[in-house]
Amino acid sequence: MGKCVCIIAEFRHGAFRRVTYEVASEGKRLADALGVGLCAVAVGSGVADKAAELGRYAVDKVFAVDDPALENYLAESYVPLVADVLAGCDPAAVVMSASVDGKDFAARLSARLKAGLAQDCTQVVCENGKIKAKRPVFAGKCYGWCEWAEGALPVISCRPNVMDCLAPMEDKKAEVEKVQVSIPQTRSCVKSLDLDTSGKVELTEAEIIVSGGRGMKGPENYAMLEELAKVLGAAVGASRAAVDSGWRPHADQVGQTGKVVNPNLYIAVGISGAIQHLAGMGSSKFIVAVNKDSEAPIFSKADYGVVEDLFNFVPAFTEEIRKLKSSCS
Amino acid sequence: MNVAVLLKQTPDTESVIRIASDGKSIVTDDLKWIVNPYDEFAVEAALRLKEKHGGSVTIISWGPQRVVESIRTALAMGADTGVLIDDPALERSDSLGVATALAAAVKELNPDIVLCGSRAVDYDMAQRGPMVAEFLGWPHLALAVSVDSDGKSVTIDRPIEGGKVVLESSLPAVVTFGGSHAVWNPRYASLPGIMKAKKKPLAVKKLADLGVDAAVVGAAKVRVTSMEMPLQRAAGKLVDGGLDTAGKAVELVRALHQEAKVI
Ligand SMILES: Cc1cc2nc3c(=O)[nH]c(=O)nc-3n(C[C@H](O)[C@H](O)[C@H](O)COP(=O)(O)OP(=O)(O)OC[C@H]3O[C@@H](n4cnc5c(N)ncnc54)[C@H](O)[C@@H]3O)c2cc1C
Ligand SMILES: Cc1cc2nc3c(=O)[nH]c(=O)nc-3n(C[C@H](O)[C@H](O)[C@H](O)COP(=O)(O)OP(=O)(O)OC[C@H]3O[C@@H](n4cnc5c(N)ncnc54)[C@H](O)[C@@H]3O)c2cc1C
Numbered sequence: 001m002g003k004c005v006c007i008i009a010e011f012r013h014g015a016f017r018r019v020t021y022e023v024a025s026e027g028k029r030l031a032d033a034l035g036v037g038l039c040a041v042a043v044g045s046g047v048a049d050k051a052a053e054l055g056r057y058a059v060d061k062v063f064a065v066d067d068p069a070l071e072n073y074l075a076e077s078y079v080p081l082v083a084d085v086l087a088g089c090d091p092a093a094v095v096m097s098a099s100v101d102g103k104d105f106a107a108r109l110s111a112r113l114k115a116g117l118a119q120d121c122t123q124v125v126c127e128n129g130k131i132k133a134k135r136p137v138f139a140g141k142c143y144g145w146c147e148w149a150e151g152a153l154p155v156i157s158c159r160p161n162v163m164d165c166l167a168p169m170e171d172k173k174a175e176v177e178k179v180q181v182s183i184p185q186t187r188s189c190v191k192s193l194d195l196d197t198s199g200k201v202e203l204t205e206a207e208i209i210v211s212g213g214r215g216m217k218g219p220e221n222y223a224m225l226e227e228l229a230k231v232l233g234a235a236v237g238a239s240r241a242a243v244d245s246g247w248r249p250h251a252d253q254v255g256q257t258g259k260v261v262n263p264n265l266y267i268a269v270g271i272s273g274a275i276q277h278l279a280g281m282g283s284s285k286f287i288v289a290v291n292k293d294s295e296a297p298i299f300s301k302a303d304y305g306v307v308e309d310l311f312n313f314v315p316a317f318t319e320e321i322r323k324l325k326s327s328c329s
Numbered sequence: 330m331n332v333a334v335l336l337k338q339t340p341d342t343e344s345v346i347r348i349a350s351d352g353k354s355i356v357t358d359d360l361k362w363i364v365n366p367y368d369e370f371a372v373e374a375a376l377r378l379k380e381k382h383g384g385s386v387t388i389i390s391w392g393p394q395r396v397v398e399s400i401r402t403a404l405a406m407g408a409d410t411g412v413l414i415d416d417p418a419l420e421r422s423d424s425l426g427v428a429t430a431l432a433a434a435v436k437e438l439n440p441d442i443v444l445c446g447s448r449a450v451d452y453d454m455a456q457r458g459p460m461v462a463e464f465l466g467w468p469h470l471a472l473a474v475s476v477d478s479d480g481k482s483v484t485i486d487r488p489i490e491g492g493k494v495v496l497e498s499s500l501p502a503v504v505t506f507g508g509s510h511a512v513w514n515p516r517y518a519s520l521p522g523i524m525k526a527k528k529k530p531l532a533v534k535k536l537a538d539l540g541v542d543a544a545v546v547g548a549a550k551v552r553v554t555s556m557e558m559p560l561q562r563a564a565g566k567l568v569d570g571g572l573d574t575a576g577k578a579v580e581l582v583r584a585l586h587q588e589a590k591v592i
Pocket of ligand 2: 117118119135144145335336338353354365390391392424425427431444445446447449452453455456458553556
């Protein structure tokens, strides 16, 4: 067995992304079960100065690959660099986030290492030293448990928002080893990177999502949902019907051919609950449906259902939440 | 520009999935099969590249004989030729094995660009594209919601959490497709297209024909050892009790705050 569990940190614009803490927490549980330490590989520009922070989430040692040329994630350069570091630290398992970049990286890294990959896992267990990982298939209609062949290195990516985060240990610092590397020549490059600075909450990382479907009747009516979302600190999603109608950008589509989300609370407004939509939000912890048709299939998945005309209900609901928020603060 | 598209046949997204008696696979008897929606986007993008630059579009797929129907669908949309890798050794394989076989088929064709779905809607691994690229030693650009090429290089828009990245690569390269129906609006096969597709060349190959060792490809590193259904959600309740609209709003906020504790 290898010497450590190794996580891959995600560093963007001078900070680790929250998913890295989830992955470190899951990595720590796995490392404890295997009786080994927890290492991290962190790639990015300026990452070495920040790497010790990962100690707060139980990382013992960080291999920092720090170079201005590594400002933005690019599979063609990150993968060979990380593969080289991993070859030197003999991991028992490699764990990362199934974020957008994480999934992409995991796939190419596994090919390079000729290692088996379980992508987008929602649970990782270790029984008698043997690692098993559970992942949704058919968009959550069922789950598969993956196991690795004798001697094969498990590579695991964890679905964001699922793994419990450890309480940070404020004063703990990780040991940092700066790895000297030569930057690979690449044929691909990042031409530009634009981050939305409007403070919009990202769907896949949102704790609360308010989603609107064809029942919204037109793009102008989404202002009502935006308002509700603002009061709740939520992100706004949509069904395919709303996206296909051109009412909402495709990035907002929730479902089997859109985003798979798992917030604490999903509020479906004017959405019938087609199987492809349910596939994208069925694992939300709490589901509320607002629909004027009491027979709509969405009600079979909802913890709380409201049979009402959304145009009457949503403003009333928003107002009640506003009252609650002001009484709490 | 010669384009190869990796296409997977998947169960219809409407399908009810049942676990088979072996506990680790699904019942396939009554499934309807479709072209993986993301691969349909890739076919659409391939046809647009061909319209702009000329050349040909070849569909490559691994799977049993039933996959011929999906390859014909892509040929009816306008692709030129198909290659089916039909070899039982791959059934014991994992993503690495399948990617090895697909990469071998690509090498034989030597295209300028390879397009594929970012993920397949059945097992949803999102692995094959980057793996094939790694095995070919080519760059890959993943999750395209737009694609443009001048014949020498390719540029895509890639959505990431809270933003967008523009990626570029010289050719040859692999591009994987994200987005949605609204983004790609894949064309339907026309009736003349369907008639023509029946006569387009479709080669069936074994691993040996591609110079791939079946024993190596069949030795999976990771396997599914069991499957399970999700926990049934407890029956929900309707916020009702004869309340009017405002009353329901009050009751829902109370329930979410006090019972569910999510707001
Ligand atoms: C290959 C494939 C992939 C797909 N992928 C996705 C996907 O990723 N995501 C997705 O969402 N769909 C997807 N679909 C589409 C899916 O099958 C449905 O067509 C779609 O989800 C329907 O959207 P909807 O619920 O908004 O619209 P509808 O089904 O038309 O439902 C509208 C609902 O609004 C209610 N309503 C209307 N007016 C009001 C009112 N005033 N007040 C309250 N309620 C009202 C109605 O009662 C109805 O239930 C996919 C389909 C295919 C074939
Ligand atoms: C429940 C279950 C869970 C599994 N989990 C894992 C796992 O975690 N890791 C693992 O390695 N294996 C796993 N397997 C093994 C599995 O049989 C295959 O690896 C799986 O079918 C491939 O994933 P995908 O098709 O979702 O590929 P993806 O990587 O999601 O496909 C991406 C793209 O690659 C191309 N492509 C994929 N397959 C083909 C094909 N046959 N022909 C042409 N192009 C293709 C398409 O363009 C497609 O859009 C699992 C199997 C089961 C039954």
